[in-house]
Amino acid sequence: MAQCKKCRKKGFFLHLDKNGVCDSCAESIRQRALEKARESERQLEEMKRKRQEVDRIVDEQLKRLNNAREEYEKTEEYDKLIAVYEDVFSAPTPWNAASHKLRLVGYYQKCKQWDKAWALLNAILLAYPDEVFRVRRAQYRQLKDEKKYNEALKMYLLYKYNDCKSITCWPDVKEREYNSFLKEAQSLAKKAKLDINAVPELADIFIELVESPRSSEATALKKFKAWYTKIAK
Numbered sequence: 001m002a003q004c005k006k007c008r009k010k011g012f013f014l015h016l017d018k019n020g021v022c023d024s025c026a027e028s029i030r031q032r033a034l035e036k037a038r039e040s041e042r043q044l045e046e047m048k049r050k051r052q053e054v055d056r057i058v059d060e061q062l063k064r065l066n067n068a069r070e071e072y073e074k075t076e077e078y079d080k081l082i083a084v085y086e087d088v089f090s091a092p093t094p095w096n097a098a099s100h101k102l103r104l105v106g107y108y109q110k111c112k113q114w115d116k117a118w119a120l121l122n123a124i125l126l127a128y129p130d131e132v133f134r135v136r137r138a139q140y141r142q143l144k145d146e147k148k149y150n151e152a153l154k155m156y157l158l159y160k161y162n163d164c165k166s167i168t169c170w171p172d173v174k175e176r177e178y179n180s181f182l183k184e185a186q187s188l189a190k191k192a193k194l195d196i197n198a199v200p201e202l203a204d205i206f207i208e209l210v211e212s213p214r215s216s217e218a219t220a221l222k223k224f225k226a227w228y229t230k231i232a233k
């Protein structure tokens with residue numbers, strides 16, 4: 001006697017398809033497959049719609065930022081630029097906004113809004129760890145502008161360390177980098193009223209850090225601290 005594999009119905013004249021299921025089971029299987037296909041089509045549409053929505057948001061955000069720059073950058077109306085940038089960034093940015101956020105840092109710095117600039121730099125570093133070099137550079141420049149020369153010197157080491165660690169043709173530029181490090185570090189040390197005769201030692205530390213494959217910002221800070229404690233005595 002024929003028996004449906006699915007509903008277990010039996011009958012002498014029961015018609016089974018090639019999969020061994022009765023007509024009504026075959027029909028319900030067909031319906032379910034159809035529904036599933038429709039559902040995945042719906043999901044695809046939904047994804048497409050969401051993607052378009054994100055694209056629209058990104059376009060609008062970028063357009064507002066670019067328009068604001070066109071309108072206010074030449075005339076140096078930084079307060080207006082800040083207002084537009086802050087408004088755009090009050091919403092999430094579904095794109096890599098690191099460069100634009102660094103621009104906003106620059107506008108804060110121009111207006112001497114140091115705290116806001118600093119907070120944003122920290123936020124950028126958290127969200128975009130790859131930007132460490134640009135963040136450290138901006139932090140060093142800010143500390144210098146704020147005339148915090150001790151801190152600026154420490155940040156200069158971090159900035160140059162991140163800058164030079166990624167250089168592939170290091171031997172070609174080593175001497176130049178050493179000399180420019182020495183020059184800027186001496187100038188900062190002088191302003192910080194530190195012994196500038198100790199600066200070549202810091203420049204050596206800088207070279208050592210760049211050339212050590214296991215160095216990190218943490219080692220750089222540790223070495224700076226040791227150097228600083230020694231000369232501050």
Ligand SMILES: [Zn+2]
Nearest residue numbers: 004007022025
């Ligand atoms: Zn059946």
